Amino acid sequence: MPVSLDFSGRVALVTGGARGVGRGITRRLLDAGAQVVICGRSEPESLPDGVSFVAADVREPDQVDALVASIVQSHGRLDVAVNNAGGAPYALAADASPRFSDKIVGLNLMSVIHVSKAANAVMQTQEGGGSIVNITSVSGIRPSPGTAAYGAAKAGVEHFTVSVAVEWAPKVRVNCVTAGLILTEGGDEHYGGPEGMARVAATIPLGRMGTPSDVGDVVLFLCSPLASYISGTAVLMHGGGERPAFLAAVEGP
16 A cells, blocks of 8 residues: 655744755655745755745744744744754864853754744644654764764753653654764765765665765654654664674774
8 A cells, every 4th residue: 555645734844954964854844745944044045945944043042932933923833843953063072162062052952942842832732733853863872072062962852852752742742863974065075085985884784874865754754644653762863873893803904
């Protein structure tokens, strides 16, 4: 029996939805028929049909409240909220300033709390409730040298997810996608060009890094009726994980 996901008439918010992983999520929701609102601090040069943009810094609660109010005013509802905005530059923990760490935690954890609370307030009033999906990272479940504050923030997102999934049930389902290595714009430079990317891909059991569309597929599933009994969990998508270092040591050069 064929299964199709029809999001016609549903309204979705994707934070940081203009590029990278966010763009992959936006595209999947759009392909399924959703009306998609993206946000960021600056408007992208072009938007696909069916996507609208609202300027907002998701680290600021007042701007988040205005963002969600704008969506409801324009579209009448909010069915899906995807907390995708995040990231961190490389910085050793011993060298990072308090201000730097505050900004990293603000973007990667506090923004998720702000957006989720504002979205939940709307979804609780709607027939059918809604779905919130938070994009996290394997950095939150394994050592993250060079991005320790980022990893700590992502770990916090997973705990926040499981806690509010209990508080906000049964009207609102809350889940997260714990992503592994995802190849986005600038990947060549980040991973040292095609040869570097090939070496990284060889460490992953499935033989490749993930794509933004891979993340979008999982988000679409979690927001769909197919996942109607899934809440308070993290879907781990990392291509099978990382080959244990001790195996290389045992096998030798």
